[in-house]
Amino acid sequence: MILNLLLFKATLLVYFASTILYLISVISLKDKLAQYAKYALVGGFLLHCLTISNRWLATGVTPVASFHESLSFFAFSLVGIFLLFELRYRTVILGAFVCPLALILMIGGTVAPRQPVAINPVLDSWWFPIHVTLAFLGHAIFAVAGIAGIMYLLQERMLKSKKFSALFYRLPSLDVLDSINYKCLTFGFPLMTMGIISGAIWANSAWGGYWRWDPKETWALITWFLYAALLHGRLTVGWRGRRAAIFAIIGFLSLLFTFFGVNLFLSGVHSFSDFAG
Amino acid sequence: MHIVIVGLSHKTAPVEIRERIAFPPNAMEEPLQKLAALPAIAEGLIVSTCNRVELYAASKDPEAAVIGMRRFLAEFHDLPQTELEKHLYDYTDEAAIHHLFRVASSLDSMVIGEPQILGQIKTAYSYAVEFRTAGLILNRFLHKAFSVAKRVRTETGIASNAVSVSFAAVELARKIFDRLDNKAVMIIGAGEMCELAARHFLNNGVSKVLVTNRTLDRAEKLAAELQGRAIPFDRFPDHLAEVDIVLTSTGAPNFILGSRQMEEIIRRRKQKPMFLIDIAVPRDIDPKINGLSNVYLYDVDDLQEVVQANLKERQKEARKAEGVVEQEIGQFSRWLENLDIKPTIVALRRKLDELRKQELEKTFGNLKDLTPRQRKSIEAMSNALLNKIMHRPIETLKNGQGDNRGENYVDAVRVLFDLPEPDAGDSEIKPLDSASDEP
Numbered sequence: 001m002i003l004n005l006l007l008f009k010a011t012l013l014v015y016f017a018s019t020i021l022y023l024i025s026v027i028s029l030k031d032k033l034a035q036y037a038k039y040a041l042v043g044g045f046l047l048h049c050l051t052i053s054n055r056w057l058a059t060g061v062t063p064v065a066s067f068h069e070s071l072s073f074f075a076f077s078l079v080g081i082f083l084l085f086e087l088r089y090r091t092v093i094l095g096a097f098v099c100p101l102a103l104i105l106m107i108g109g110t111v112a113p114r115q116p117v118a119i120n121p122v123l124d125s126w127w128f129p130i131h132v133t134l135a136f137l138g139h140a141i142f143a144v145a146g147i148a149g150i151m152y153l154l155q156e157r158m159l160k161s162k163k164f165s166a167l168f169y170r171l172p173s174l175d176v177l178d179s180i181n182y183k184c185l186t187f188g189f190p191l192m193t194m195g196i197i198s199g200a201i202w203a204n205s206a207w208g209g210y211w212r213w214d215p216k217e218t219w220a221l222i223t224w225f226l227y228a229a230l231l232h233g234r235l236t237v238g239w240r241g242r243r244a245a246i247f248a249i250i251g252f253l254s255l256l257f258t259f260f261g262v263n264l265f266l267s268g269v270h271s272f273s274d275f276a277g
Numbered sequence: 278m279h280i281v282i283v284g285l286s287h288k289t290a291p292v293e294i295r296e297r298i299a300f301p302p303n304a305m306e307e308p309l310q311k312l313a314a315l316p317a318i319a320e321g322l323i324v325s326t327c328n329r330v331e332l333y334a335a336s337k338d339p340e341a342a343v344i345g346m347r348r349f350l351a352e353f354h355d356l357p358q359t360e361l362e363k364h365l366y367d368y369t370d371e372a373a374i375h376h377l378f379r380v381a382s383s384l385d386s387m388v389i390g391e392p393q394i395l396g397q398i399k400t401a402y403s404y405a406v407e408f409r410t411a412g413l414i415l416n417r418f419l420h421k422a423f424s425v426a427k428r429v430r431t432e433t434g435i436a437s438n439a440v441s442v443s444f445a446a447v448e449l450a451r452k453i454f455d456r457l458d459n460k461a462v463m464i465i466g467a468g469e470m471c472e473l474a475a476r477h478f479l480n481n482g483v484s485k486v487l488v489t490n491r492t493l494d495r496a497e498k499l500a501a502e503l504q505g506r507a508i509p510f511d512r513f514p515d516h517l518a519e520v521d522i523v524l525t526s527t528g529a530p531n532f533i534l535g536s537r538q539m540e541e542i543i544r545r546r547k548q549k550p551m552f553l554i555d556i557a558v559p560r561d562i563d564p565k566i567n568g569l570s571n572v573y574l575y576d577v578d579d580l581q582e583v584v585q586a587n588l589k590e591r592q593k594e595a596r597k598a599e600g601v602v603e604q605e606i607g608q609f610s611r612w613l614e615n616l617d618i619k620p621t622i623v624a625l626r627r628k629l630d631e632l633r634k635q636e637l638e639k640t641f642g643n644l645k646d647l648t649p650r651q652r653k654s655i656e657a658m659s660n661a662l663l664n665k666i667m668h669r670p671i672e673t674l675k676n677g678q679g680d681n682r683g684e685n686y687v688d689a690v691r692v693l694f695d696l697p698e699p700d701a702g703d704s705e706i707k708p709l710d711s712a713s714d715e716p
Contacts, residue, residue, distance in 0.1 A: 029434065159452065160567060162579045164586060169438070173455035174550065238547030241571050 004058060005114065007051040008072065012106045014044035015075075019103045022096040026170055034092040041079060041099060048076045059116040062129040064136070068112040073132070074259070075105035077140035085144060089180060091172045097147045127202030135195035138188050139255060142227070145184035146252025149245035152177040156242055174241065181244050182234060189227050196220055219258035226251045278319070278414055278616050278684055279339040280373040283346040283365060284331030287387050290364035292327075298354045298361070300325040305404040308353055313410040315349060317341035320412040322405040322419070324380075326397045328387055333377070335414035339369040371610050374418070378602045381422040382429040383436070390435040390591050395426050413684050417612065425605045432601060434594040438587035443474040445583045446554050446575070447481050450522055453552050453573055461485035463520040465513060466527035467499040470556045474524050475503060487520060489513040491527070514538060518545040523553045525561040536565040543571055554580070615691060616684045618674055624696040629667065633659050 021037035024030070052073065055063040063069040082098040085091075119128075155171045158164050171177075199217075200210040211217060230247040233239030239247075285295065300308050300323055312321035312332060320335040332350065336342035347365055351358035368376045379385045383394050402419045405411035411419070430436055439445040447457075454460055462483050464471045467490040475486060486505025490496035493509055500507035508516055514534075517523065527533060534553075543551065550571040555562040560576055567574040575583075615621070637659055641652065674690065677683030690696070 155452070159449070159573050162575070162582065164583070168452070169590075173452050175453065175455035238549075240548050241550060243570070 001058065001114075001116075004051065004055050007047065007054055008109070008114075011044055011048045011051050012103075012110065014040055014047055015079075015099065015103045015106055018044055018095075019099040022092075022099050026093055026096040029170070031092065034095065037095060037099070038083075038086065041095065042083065045076070045079045045083060048072075048079065052076060055116075061116065061119050061124070062132060064129075064132040065119050066113065066115075066117045068109050068114050070132075070136075070259075071105045071109035071112060073136050074139060075102040075109070077136040078102045078105070078143050081137065081140040081144055085180070085183075088183075089172070089176060091176065091180075093151070093170050093172065094144070094147065094180075097151065098144065101143065101147070122206050123202075125202065125205060127198060127205060131195060131198040131202050134191050134198055138192035138195050139259065141184045141188035141191065142248070142252050142255055145181055145188060145248040148177050148180040148184065149248035149252070152181070152245035153242065153249075156245075178240055178244065181248050182240075184248070185227065185231050185234065189231050192224060192227065196224060216258060216262045219254070219262055223251060223254040223258055226254055278613065279336055279342075279370055280414065280418060280613065281318075281334045281336050281339050281342045281346065282331055282368045282373045282376055283334075283343055283350065284324075284329060285361075285364045285366065286329035286331070286385065288385070289366060294361070294364055295327065295330065297356060298330050298350055299327070300330065302400070306408050309405060309408045309410045311353065312346070312349060315342070315345040317345055320405075320415045321410045322401060322415050324398055324401040326394065329380070329385075331380075333373075333415060333418075335412065335418075343367045343369070370613075371606055374606050374609055374613075375602065377418065377422045378425045378605060379599075381426040382598055382602060383426070384429075384595055384598055384602065388440055389588075389595050390440070392436060395423070399423065413688060414613070414616075418609070421605070421609050425602060428605070429598045429601050433597040435591055435598050437594075438590050440584055440587050440591065442556075442577070442580045442584060443470075443477045445580050445587065446474055446524075447477050449573070449575065449580075449583065450478070450552050451481075453550055454521060456482070458482035458484060460522060461487065461520040462522045462524065463487040463489065463513065463516065464499070464503075464505075465489050465523065465525040465533070465561065466491075466557065467495040468526040468556075471524045471526045472499060472503075474554065474556065478522065478524075479503060483522070485520075487513075487516055489516075514542070517542045521549070521551060523551065523562075524556065525554070526556040527561055529557070529561055530559060532561060532563045534562045534566070536563050536569065539563075539566045539572060540569055543569060556580075616687050618677075618683065618687055621687050621690055621696065622671055622674065625671075625690060625694055626667070628694055628696060629663055633663050 018037045018040035021033050021040060025033035025037055052063050055069065059065075064073045078098060079102050082095065082102075085094065151171055152174060154167060155174055155177065158168045159174070199220075203212065204210045226247065230239065230244060230251065233247070234244060285298070287295070302325070305323065308323055309321060312318065312323060312334070315321075315334075317336045317338040318334045319337065322333040324331045324333070330350075332346045334342055334346060347362065347367070348358060350356075350365070351361045376385075377398075381395055381398050383390050383392065386394050398419070402411065402415075405415065439448045450457060450460075457478065460483050462475060462478050462485070464475050464486065467488060479486065486500070486503045487508055488496045488500040488503065488505050489508045489510050489512075490499070491510050493507060496507040496510075499505075517534075523534075525533070543549075548571050550573065553562055553566065553572065553574045555574065555576045558577060562574055562576075564574065564576070566572055637656060640655065641647065647655075670690065674683070674686050677686045
């Protein structure tokens with residue numbers, strides 16, 4: 001576990017460096033720094049990959065069983081998804097928003113208790129990794145959508161009010177931000193749907209019931225409906241731009257509550273203590 | 278050898294003076310030849326644009342050159358020198374280098390960062406090359422200036438952000454649509470302003486143009502020019518849903534596009550964003566429209582403000598650019614100083630003497646049983662040989678000082694014998710490469 005701790009800390013450090021580089025590059029408009037920031041992030045991602053697989057091998061349990069592991073896995077998915085987006089959109093500034101978020105998740109991960117938890121043998125099946133991977137990929141994609149939504153609102157407000165701050169020159173165009181929103185939705189929604197379905201199947205095989213209306217399930221469903229409404233609005237009524245951006249932000253907040261709030265304030269089969277019991 | 282600049286610019290002279298001493302571009306041979314024939318001047322070059330007229334020269338006697346060039350400007354244009362004198366500035370050596378680097382980097386322009394000046398200097402240089410009035414010094418000087426300008430352009434944001442209303446409109450459109458190549462523009466009112474802005478949009482990839490005007494004739498004419506399509510004025514609202522960008526400048530006293538109408542159009546477009554640019558005074562488009570979602574309305578004042586903000590941004594970048602220019606001066610002025618004959622001869626002697634001593638040591642190492650007398654005579658022989666070899670080149674170098682080829686010889690000797698820079702602390706300096714990154 002010492003090795004794992006070291007790997008985790010190293011990953012955190014590299015993400016930290018990358019965040020600093022991104023922020024400096026955005027403030028100083030030096031594109032070269034953003035390149036280095038990206039290299040650092042790729043390095044951090046590989047290190048993170050190592051961290052997670054090391055933990056998986058060491059504990060023998062999919063490393064999303066504890067809060068610490070979940071935060072780490074969330075950050076991992078976020079960085080991975082961002083790097084994929086980077087390939088397509090080349091928006092430096094997105095990194096300056098995503099990277100700090102990943103860093104915060106990782107810092108949260110250092111605060112949460114780090115010792116591995118035993119998982120109830122009833123729950124230990126292949127559905128576990130499938131369910132969490134799908135769910136977290138969806139989370140990460142919707143996080144990017146939410147961030148793009150914030151960026152959209154900032155940029156739109158400047159274009160409407162005709163008062164431009166330095167950020168105006170650095171933010172991508174409304175069109176790019178809106179198409180990020182759409183892309184995220186088209187990839188994120190199926191992932192989230194499959195995440196929920198796989199969870200239900202897993203629940204059925206473990207407990208003999210698909211759905212129990214525990215708080216996490218309820219909130220996941222609420223979030224799912226939000227995104228379903230957005231997708232529907234986009235495809236049929238022509239929702240886009242500002243409204244889509246706001247929806248993506250609300251959706252992400254709801255998702256964050258599903259992830260954090262439910263674990264911290266409400267209890268149910270999904271809270272981490274339950275895994276142990 | 279010294280570099281001398283005499284001239285005037287928009288900063289020191291009003292347009293009435295500038296236009297009288299401008300040199301017509303199709304008749305550069307005569308003034309260039311006359312400039313180069315002035316007594317104290319070895320090489321000459323003339324930059325003449327609507328904002329500046331400057332004479333560049335390489336000279337051994339900068340004071341005399343300045344006097345000669347000032348007189349030349351007045352005499353050539355038949356102006357009383359007293360009248361011209363107060364508008365003229367002159368620079369020599371480092372100040373001159375600084376000046377040209379700033380001018381070429383567009384730091385001295387009326388609109389900072391405008392790109393034309395570099396092209397104009399390149400043209401001026403090509404005339405000087407064509408009429409053989411530029412030699413080693415000005416060649417190197419101008420090439421260096423071009424590479425400094427390039428560095429400034431790539432390393433600072435001095436040329437970014439539009440500083441004209443029509444460019445500002447294009448840039449705003451990019452911030453909304455990202456790419457303009459699949460976008461359509463409608464021009465309402467075939468006025469000059471609209472036409473100019475429309476051309477900017479076309480140059481930036483817009484593919485479809487609709488033109489409407491109260492008199493269809495004019496609309497058809499402009500549409501033909503822009504390879505677009507004319508539509509009758511009373512039908513234009515029907516086509517609004519097809520276009521992404523609207524430019525209006527009609528003489529209409531009232532709004533020709535209202536909020537309610539626009540709402541309907543946006544709905545028909547399924548909320549695809551629209552960018553409306555109202556250049557008319559009084560305005561053509563109801564300003565309330567800017568409150569609708571996915572519509573962005575800019576009038577002339579809004580665009581002016583964008584331009585002002587961009588200018589401020591450029592000034593910030595200009596400060597960075599000044600730093601780049603400062604950095605580059607030292608390198609070039611060292612190269613210029615090295616063209617002096619004395620340090621070159623000293624360096625040449627030292628270099629060859631070192632070689633001689635090394636070889637002597639080797640020889641003495643192999644021939645250990647030489648008597649002191651023998652050693653002495655070998656040493657004397659090597660000295661004599663060295664002096665014999667160096668005699669002709671040094672004579673030629675010294676004689677070259679009388680005419681203008683001297684610097685060429687000095688430069689050649691420095692390169693052929695790989696002589697070190699006097700200021701050995703700076704390892705980056707390579708006299709030959711410094712100017713070669715620009716054709």
